[in-house]
Amino acid sequence: MAEKEIEDLKKQLKEARAREENERREKEEAKAREENERRKNQRTTLAEYLYNCHFDLYQKLRLAGPSESSTGLATSVDGKYYPRWLRPWRAFTDSQRQEHFDDIIRICGERRVFQQESTTRDNGINFERKKADLTFINGIRNFKDLNEDIGAETKTGRGKQQPDGGGIRTGIDENESPAFMYDYKAAHKFAVEDLEAALERETLFMDVYEWAQTDQYKTDSTLRTKEREAARITMALIQVFNYMLWYGVGYGYVAAGKSLVLLYYDRAEPLVLRWHLCVPDKMVIRPTAELHVEQVSQTAVAQLASFCLLSLRSQALTGRPLKDAMDQAEGILKKWKREAYTDPVTPQESDDTDSSSSMPSRGTDKTFACDESPVARKYPLRSKSSCKDSTAPLESRDEDEEGGAEGYQRQRGAGASVNKGEKDSSRKSKDKGTGGSAPAPTKQYCTQACLLGLKLGRKLDSRCPNVLYHGVGGNTRHPIDAQELTKLMSEQLRQDPYGSCDALIGRRKYGSSGVLFKLELARFGYTFVGKGTVSARPTRLEHECSIYQRLEKLQGDVVPVHLGMVSFRPGYLLPGGAYVIHIMLMSWAGVAMDTTLSNLEWEVQRSIQTIYENGVNHQDEREPNLLWNAERCRVMVIDFDQATVLPPPKHKRLLGHVHAGEGPHAIRKAINLLFPDRPETPHAGQLVGHYSDEGWGDVVFTVSHDLDTNKTVLVGPREEATFRHTFVLEHITGDYWLVKAAMLGNSRYTDKFFSAKFVAGWDF
Template sequence: MSDVPCAGWRAGLYVGVMTLIAMRTSQPEHPLYVGGTGLTWGVGIVLGPALEKDSVSLSWAGAGPSTSTCLLAPSVLRSISFCCRARILDPGVALKERSREVDVVGAAQAAAACASKTSEGSSGIRRSKKEKTSSCKKPMDSSSSPDYKALFLREVALRRRVEEQRELERRRREQAEDRQRQAEEGQRQERERNQQTTFEEFIQSCHRLLSRPLRVEAPSRSTTGTIPSPTGKYCPTRLRFWGDCSVRQQEIYNSVLRYLQSDVVAPRLFSPIVELEGLGRRFARRPISSEQDLESYERFAVEDHVHDIIAELCKLPEARKEFQLGNGIRFDNHANALDDVEGGSANGQPSTSRPSRPDQFCIHRTDGNTTTLLTTVEYKPPHKLSVENLRAGLRPMNFWEEVVKPETIPTEEKEKLTYNAERLAGSVLVQEYHVMIQEGLEYSYVTNGLALVLLRVPYDDPSTLDFYLCEPNMDVCADDDSTFRQPKTAIGRVLCICLMSFSSTPRSQEWRNAAQAKLHVWKTNFEYTRSQIPEEELKRTPPRSEYTSSEYTGSEYLPSSSPVRTAPGRGRRVPTRSQVNCAPPDTAPRSESMDSSDSDSQAAWGRKRGFSEVASSPPTQRLTRENHTRNSQDYRSRQHANMFCTQRCLLGLQQGGLLDDRCPNLRFHQQGGQGNRHLINTERLVQLIKQQLDTNIDYKCTPMGRCGAYGAPFKVTCAAYGYTVVGKGTTSRLWKEVSREAEVYHILQRAQGSAVPVFIGAIDLAKIYFLHGAGEIRHMLLLGWGGEITTALENGSALRHEISKSVKEIRSLGVLHQDLRPDNVLWNAELQRALIIDFHRSMLVRRPTAKRARSLKRPAYGADMCEAKRLRVR
């Protein structure tokens, strides 16, 4: 056989075998690959010496003695690899990998063959063609045979290094991919943390980052303040579980979800997670140890977020209309300006004791520049009012008979701890109930940061206080996302009670006075009650204070025909809490109305209704019915659109003169006639207004404007004759100073209607008008409307001239004002004069002799004072 055909045949055989192995295998450890490689080397070892060739796997394949022939196999395999990359031939990944292996092995063997041939010397090169041909058939001499074992081991080592290199590269690729995925995940999380959140994301994040980590300082390290003396407070006769609270809040929360958490694409409207994380870190550094800490936590962790949610609802016309939101909500804290010291006790009689009531924490509805009280909040830090005491102390009961009235204290330890819990929980509820009665509120709540007690005073039974205890960190199942579609978080509870308050109508002053006349009065305050309990008892946990649920499964419902159950005794614990942790929200309690005459009846306590029953009454219909009922009794619904009488009209009334044709109430003054004179005088007008307010203090008596330091302005209309004037209302505490104005106005008789408003008289109210931000209004000065405050006008030379003119006029009559602030100077467009008001700080000065002589024609000062006393109707 010639060299070329022999070499081609052998190279082709080698390429074919190795290609076949590569195509059939994909892993070096595959049996076919291992077997094929072993067969190749075995044949080479056997045939190599016989054929007298130096190479192993290439020898039997017949690469030939020439260098070009030895390199033929690697070149062919490289061509195959090139075809695979060019997709001319695509046998798969296995062939590509194996072709590279064969290429490397073949190249190494080709180099070894070339080195072996070079060592033969020049004699081998000059062999004849015949010897070369026959050499293919002669066996190799044993003395010139290569070390096949060494070659084999070298080949194995080479392959191992190749595999190790490939494995190293694979691991590096995987690590790079992992780093890339981690970087991308980090970027995604960072984007999510910095982007605005949806409503559900916002609620979940606030609960996870702000509510769950909340910590309480140990009592030994907590602050203690002063203990004020107890004062009389309106006290409920009964405590009753608020059965339908959960259902009503769920209805409202569903409406909020419908507006803010769309099933398609929920809008991102609220604070990003990174902002909430920063807030959570600040709270984590400082556990709650004082009322100030609790107030700060509630403000930044709850109230500000409720404000943001309602602000977004206000941007939606339908939501704004449904919830009656106005321009939104505002959280404030303040004390009543005129009641720094309480002017009277709860029974309506003046009191000289200092008050125990702290600053109020109020929630207002805003409408432009005006605000309306929605509800109030009572904060008590958890180291003073523990969750355990709330659990053990709150239950349906005749509170007055079972807690307040008994004078004996139990001696048995467990009963004593239960007694303490009921007194502590009851005291804080009474403190807030007192405010609810005074302010005419339907809803309110008490919180210690870890728990909330939602409160409601029924319109038709003000002696009953409904309560509902919530514990957000226990009620919420953090692993169940569906829990956050229920109002169980702290923000959800406060949001719903605020939205419920938007739809509630404040109770009238008549309702308040009627309720106060029938309610018990408990002389107490929380700090005083707590100070009466020994320290070692405060540290103990009362019995039956474990977390329990107030919501039951359907099998526990009582049938409608079930007999009435009496209120549970102190020895039996009745669940009074919101739904148990992670329990399915398929049911909710519902209480029925209780006859006010049956103080012990608690049949409604055990009777429950499911969500399906409540759902049969759509929330919009229920709200409509409730609003219709309330609006029919709403004292604010009575329109008080009367315009103020003119100064000339009231001056004519005071002096028995003519009617003013420009007075907007002229036809009411004339009583259908055509006369041009007043039909009554100022004394009769004061009597009529007093009788009217003593009969119904809400009728034609409306607060207006801002409360001053000593009084609050009202619009007051005499229903019989249409005279409409300003009533400056004040408290019993301030009346001694404010009543001095009546004396001053009589001294300024000649300046009335020119430099000061016309003074009508003074009245003492038989009923209390409790004005939010002012206190209990019990007295009034009646004057003509002075005009607009000058702060809203341009302070030009003409205005300054008129002010100076009025000041000189009252100074000429012997009065020095001493408090000429802008709020005490009014501009009267009718008179085109500046009128001076608020003379409670004024002084009487000696007038010049000439002016005093001219005033002798008018009633003397003593006569003025007699007239003042005569006009002050009591």
Template sequence: MVLMADDSLPDYKALWKQETELRRQVEEARRQVEEARRQAEEARRQAEEGTRRTTFEEFIRACHNLLSLQVEVGDKSHSTGSLTKPTGRLCPQRLRNWADCLDSQQQLYNSVRKFLHAPEEDAPRLFSSVHSLEDFRRNHCSRPLRSEKDLETYEQLAVEDNVRYVIAELCKIPDAREEFKLEDGVQFDNHANALTDVESDKPDVKDQSSVRLPVPDKFFYRVKGNTNALFTTAEYKPPHKLSVESLRAGLRPMDFYDKVVQTVKIPTNRDEKLRYYAEQLTGSALVQQYNVMIGKGLEYSYITNGLALVLLRVCADDPSTLYYCLCEPNREVGLADDKSLKQPRTAVSRVLCLCLMSLRSRSRKQRWRNRAIRQLHTWKMDFDYAWAQIPEDERRQTPPSSESQVSEYLASSLSESPQPDLRRPNTRSQTGCRPQETMHPSESMDSSDSDPNQASSGRKRPLNLITSLPPSQQRSRQIGSQSDRVGRRQHHTAKFCTQRCLLSLQQGGMLDSLCPNVELHRQGRASDRHLISSERL
């Protein structure tokens, strides 16, 4: 007997599959609804965050991400300009690394954050919204930098106005206004018309023919009632003329007058030639601003090409030495690097801190200026003239930089000297305002003290073809240079620390978040400072 299957019975397996698929579709629909709700909430939150006013740190981050990181260098061929005949400019005897600049700025920045972004309480929202900064960038700062005029516009809108914005908020806080000596606020202009009680820029010395009157690109002045007093200045150099690479190659501690001003023989070796051009170009820019600092009696100033800043200092007791600090915000601060935003590494925070340093500084009187002018050499050189002397094909080439050797040298020589220069590898320098080589009018400056072998080194010493001595020193000149001492390069297998990391180790400062060994330095602890000293190392 054969049993036949009953076709009327339901197919339970098929029904189970249908129900499972239906449940899956319902769950997927629910998940999609939840995801849509989450995305809508996130969009609402982002819109709210974008339109609400920002805290100090949010503002600094937005300025960096939206303005500094977005800057572009345009086609070099679009830049034109008339060539200025070189005239005499005051120039320093020595160029030295400003070793304590970063720590000094960090202290000021900590004070600013104390007033505007106190960690123990909710930070006030005092500054422009992210959306407004985005609109501002699209409307005003999206143009590539093709000329000095483009750079001036960019610096005014993207950097200086935002610095003034922060200082205006500090002025509303009585303790901050007193601590930073802000008075009634600050203003920035490209002329000196608003300044009051301006001392004559014309030096009160017998021989004025070789000194060019200083005219900076930007005047920064403090407002106090009806008076406006200059406290610092800025100089703009377009990045296709003064590149970051040229600054890296041209900035190093040296006897500037001998190594740059009196060197006119162009080397034949390719790398040496490009380094020579970088030193001439960077040196002419430095001298232009140094001339302003001496003529205006300023302690601080800076040069910018839109991508990097060179912070400058002239100490009252040694006007013949120019101190420098090269800063590259877009290289030092990452897109989402919150930790580095607690340090003044962005363009806005660098200029802000330099302004605050300058506001605390005393302007030098005319007597100091005249005394300095009598001690200083002059250099008949102009930046555009120096740039025009570089052949077109060599302008496009990148000069060699000793930057790749810095960490290697420092790692092997840190313990050799109590105060090494931690930003450049090939010399050691004083870090304070009383170097051993301070120039005094009464000191002998006879050129016969110079190295007799220097003339045979392949770099010719000319007879005042483009330089002149100050009137009071026609018969004497001080050579304040020291012999450079270069440590033996050693082979290392581990990654080298950054210059700032080693500098902070030497000075007991903050860790550099960009150092490849930062986690090793922390030794598993939540610390932003080195846990050992340079002496122990």
């Protein structure tokens, strides 16, 4: 074979191999593109999702510059508690963060249940096109807004009263309690380098306190520029620290731009606030070919998830434990611009006496009792946790408590630390206890018949679950009356506001004007509810009491039994720092209505109408204020703080005619009084008259004739907030008419309307 032919063959072979390689490469690229598209549009694992969030969301955030935001100091913290020492939260940094993230990864596994990559990327593009923004909607209640004496929370000089938000734990029993508090700060006020420099200063709080007292701080421009950043950071930390104290939680954080400062406070070392700085940009810099869990655990979402899981290990303090903890704070902590830490104490990181034993008490020797350390304690993974932006009964038989306004366990586990001082002090405080106190109410609620009998001096109700506690010496009558019950309850609350008294906040039993309590009169076992307010002058509560007095005939049937009002000081401390000092006592109304009941709407209208007929317009007929009472088999109405008393009827003489019992003659007189100029034969048109029933004013009647049925009817519509009644005067035969009352949305007629006065044939 000629050499030229050989060369041609080699060339052809080379070209064939090149074509084959090119085809293979194109197939691989097509397959890769297909796989990439499939991956982008398929659900992701947790690790993949966190990875995508970091690069497609977190790194796309564009933050406003200093020129677009205020440049002053943070909200005033004057008069608020501040810690002495600021120390690293090494337990979280070294172990807890990774351990909890590993738990999350283990639970989620490789299940693809999170958003696909394409969705995350699209969200990131939206972030990139506009500067990030935050809307502060307050969902964390401090209950000070119930105070009628304060016109607005934002009074000049009062400082910020509520956190921007918090994590809310929802237990298996649906009881809610806070897990942590947080605040947002403008990114330009918290540059990473300033945060790092400030947090490394163990004496930051004392240093800034000293600077703030000097004239040099106010006039020296160099110092003002340098130290103002530290002052902003200090005030932000103090703010969240106080939220943590008053809400009874050990965890909080400050979010500033792309940085998070996670905070932990162990009341066993009450002078120390611990921190962990989360700056993912420094830890997760660029995407990698392979996804590493260690890298993902450093992202902002992963670290915050670990923080949230850790916070579930401890219960928020409420009631007496919260009060004892705040008494401890008052005795040990100083207040900003009021007192400085002046005694010479050398901080000793590993010494368990570095805080509480070194500081002199200022008026209290009470100690806070921790339960087991979170390191040893297991958190309930079945609990639900949620973050809410800024806006429990002990026995199963009381699980559906619903007795008042719209609608915490007692101990908290102290957080752990790698330091010996943290562990030992936690163990010591655990053993000390809180001292003797009456338990939370455990009895079932007394029946309506029981408390109504107490008020009216009747016999005991044998069906009341607490009847054996009421009887004294075999007496079949109540041992006390409502006035004596109110007096005894007032004395009991003055002696111990937290004994046999439990705020039902965890069940969301609070509203615009009050917080619901479960109360138990220890001496006689009477168990009922109370609506508490923090106002020094409880105008709205007093108004509600007057409405209940107006509806006295309906108590125990349509509305709860009103037992009186008690006042006691210093009061009952609520999460957030407000004190309840007035409580209105009443019977337990019932549970949330079962929306599947076929005649529920009619039952609601029946109760509302009965109240109206007794001279009261409720004006707030929302579901939380309409409860089902199984004992009375009807809807019971609560919350009368917005109710108004109706004016008396204008034509009282008509009332006498209607009630005179004169039969058709009285009816004829009533019709003539209502419609003196009526035609002999009704025609379509409008007739205006006054109806006489107590509490009613003008009523407009319309006469119309139906040509199809050849019926002439007299219709009187009356509009209310949520319902309407239609009164029909129907022609029966000859000169006889029948009056019926129909409920809107219900074809059922009732012959009991207007006390069954117009149920016979009328000689029109």
